[in-house]
Amino acid sequence: MLVAFSAVSALALITAFIFRAGLPIMMKVGLGDFIFSNEWRPTDASPSFGIFPMIMGSLAVTAGAMVIGVSLGLACAIVLTQFCHPRAVSVLKPAIELLAGIPSVVFGFIGVVILVPLIRQYLGGWGLSVLAASLVLGIMMLPTVTSITVDALQAVPRSYGDGSIALGATKWQTTHMVLLKAAGSGIMAAVILGMGRAIGETMAVIMVIGNWLDVPHSILDPARTLTSNIALEMGYSAGEHRQALFATGVVLFVIIMAVNTAALAFSRHHLRKAGMR
Amino acid sequence: MMTVPSKLQSVNLNLWYGAFWALKGVSMAIRPQAITAIIGPSGCGKSTLLRCFNRMNDLTRSVRTDGQVLLDGQDIYASGYELTRLRKRVGMVFQRPNPFPLNVFDNVAYGPRVHGVRDRRTLERIVESSLKATALWEALQNRLDRPALALSAEQQQRLCISRLLAVEPEVLLMDEPCSALDPVATQHIEELMRELMQRYTIVIVTHNMQQAARISDETGFMLLGELVEFGTTKTIFTNPRDKRTEEYVTGRYG
Numbered sequence: 380m381l382v383a384f385s386a387v388s389a390l391a392l393i394t395a396f397i398f399r400a401g402l403p404i405m406m407k408v409g410l411g412d413f414i415f416s417n418e419w420r421p422t423d424a425s426p427s428f429g430i431f432p433m434i435m436g437s438l439a440v441t442a443g444a445m446v447i448g449v450s451l452g453l454a455c456a457i458v459l460t461q462f463c464h465p466r467a468v469s470v471l472k473p474a475i476e477l478l479a480g481i482p483s484v485v486f487g488f489i490g491v492v493i494l495v496p497l498i499r500q501y502l503g504g505w506g507l508s509v510l511a512a513s514l515v516l517g518i519m520m521l522p523t524v525t526s527i528t529v530d531a532l533q534a535v536p537r538s539y540g541d542g543s544i545a546l547g548a549t550k551w552q553t554t555h556m557v558l559l560k561a562a563g564s565g566i567m568a569a570v571i572l573g574m575g576r577a578i579g580e581t582m583a584v585i586m587v588i589g590n591w592l593d594v595p596h597s598i599l600d601p602a603r604t605l606t607s608n609i610a611l612e613m614g615y616s617a618g619e620h621r622q623a624l625f626a627t628g629v630v631l632f633v634i635i636m637a638v639n640t641a642a643l644a645f646s647r648h649h650l651r652k653a654g655m656r
Numbered sequence: 657m658m659t660v661p662s663k664l665q666s667v668n669l670n671l672w673y674g675a676f677w678a679l680k681g682v683s684m685a686i687r688p689q690a691i692t693a694i695i696g697p698s699g700c701g702k703s704t705l706l707r708c709f710n711r712m713n714d715l716t717r718s719v720r721t722d723g724q725v726l727l728d729g730q731d732i733y734a735s736g737y738e739l740t741r742l743r744k745r746v747g748m749v750f751q752r753p754n755p756f757p758l759n760v761f762d763n764v765a766y767g768p769r770v771h772g773v774r775d776r777r778t779l780e781r782i783v784e785s786s787l788k789a790t791a792l793w794e795a796l797q798n799r800l801d802r803p804a805l806a807l808s809a810e811q812q813q814r815l816c817i818s819r820l821l822a823v824e825p826e827v828l829l830m831d832e833p834c835s836a837l838d839p840v841a842t843q844h845i846e847e848l849m850r851e852l853m854q855r856y857t858i859v860i861v862t863h864n865m866q867q868a869a870r871i872s873d874e875t876g877f878m879l880l881g882e883l884v885e886f887g888t889t890k891t892i893f894t895n896p897r898d899k900r901t902e903e904y905v906t907g908r909y910g
């Protein structure tokens with residue numbers, strides 16, 4: 380109770396602090412300009428603060444990471460639960476979960492050393508790109524998505540699968556038409572948690588994305604995300620620049636809240652449709 | 657009567673769970689368009705035998721089978737026998753109603769979809785006739801989009817039977833289909849089975865001897881993995897050959 384209360388009040392304090400530090404500059408620049416302007420020149424004599432490129436960078440990287448992380452994670456979970464011996468699962472699942480403990484710099488480092496040159500060589504561009512960041516984040520999401528999806532699939536009553544097989548369905552039909560649906564809420568939780576990690580991750584992204592201040596037009600373009608912008612500039616910022624970074628934090632905060640709420644509402648809707656509640 | 661070829665027949669069927677010998681040389685011939693009951697004390701292998709008829713035992717690791725099961729004279733354990741086709745022809749109703757966590761329509765349409773029916777009109781027709789066959793249509797025709805898990809236990813079990821009829825099976829295997837239902841619902845399902853019998857071959861496993869006596873035409877009595885006696889229900893209950901059968905049906909056993 381006390382712990383819950385202190386957690387909630389800490390959260391409230393942080394929120395209040397970020398908003399208090401960030402809102403004034405947003406008002407001054409104008410909300411529309413702040414969000415939709417392409418110009419981010421915080422240290423000029425007459426500075427301009429437009430974070431549109433960073434918003435697009437964050438969205439692009441997150442979307443890319445979701446596509447990669449969720450599809451790989453689901454595939455891993457399906458193979459583990461449906462096609463592996465239980466004993467193999469009891470070894471492989473913890474091994475995958477161990478991946479979650481690797482510090483993000485290490486992922487970023489591997490990205491820079493291996494992924495970026497590969498992309499530069501075979502796909503063109505700098506290598507430092509939205510694609511590189513999406514791949515690194517997608518792989519970082521993998522343990523979370525896989526492990527929660529495995530739990531969700533294992534929690535599906537055996538009787539559903541038996542019922543389907545007994546109607547002459549193949550194992551694959553059973554998996555995607557019954558089991559994945561029955562595990563839907565758990566999988567949704569996995570996706571939300573994975574997404575949280577993708578939007579919030581900073582270090583690994585800074586290392587592979589190029590931190591370029593333009594709206595990316597292809598997945599091979601470099602870009603900059605909201606989090607990397609804050610992390611890169613906070614050290615030397617002052618005055619309005621610093622306030623603008625807090626304002627960037629406000630936008631990030633709102634986006635994460637919106638995404639999570641939407642995801643929750645979506646999964647509720649699905650649960651109701653399936654009659655799970 | 658004796659000249660009717662059997663729909664389903666096991667020939668000297670043995671089954672092991674690892675080292676445990678669960679079915680011991682079971683030979684049983686099941687008549688078409690009739691209800692065959694399998695009775696016996698708990699753990700004697702009734703469910704195991706039933707699950708041999710649609711090869712659901714294949715899903716259990718460590719199961720080994722030998723002997724034959726003939727469906728219309730063809731051995732379903734022959735190598736290369738197509739399991740999805742087998743299970744379409746030989747369907748199963750489970751002890752606990754197990755509708756999918758989908759709505760009513762999608763539950764019944766599931767089987768046809770799995771077997772390749774895509775056309776919405778056709779699916780609607782199949783759903784309607786399958787629900788009518790189990791007397792659910794009246795109650796549910798306006799609630800096809802309702803979650804199946806919100807139905808009563810009896811309706812859920814009827815829905816599971818509709819779901820099965822939708823793939824046009826030939827044999828219905830029922831493993832204690834009434835054990836999760838109250839007496840009134842049990843009576844309704846029994847009436848339904850008598851109706852379905854005219855078109856399908858039904859094999860029912862039951863703990864309930866009165867039920868077997870009421871609804872079945874033939875009965876097999878099992879004990880410790882063996883089929884002790886098999887014959888018309890009347891004979892088994894009034895004039896059994898084997899002493900163990902007599903003890904069981906008169907309630908002097910376990």
Ligand SMILES: Nc1ncnc2c1ncn2[C@@H]1O[C@H](COP(=O)(O)OP(=O)(O)OP(=O)(O)O)[C@@H](O)[C@H]1O
Nearest residue numbers: 673676678697698699700701702703704705716863
């Ligand atoms: N998956 C399994 N692994 C090992 N042994 C099993 C397995 N399933 C069943 N058995 C054993 O095989 C025997 C027959 O089981 P089965 O379920 O066929 O009995 P049953 O007659 O249907 O019993 P009940 O009336 O309780 O349903 C039992 O002794 C049981 O312990």
Ligand SMILES: [Mg+2]
Nearest residue numbers: 702703704831
């Ligand atoms: Mg049983």
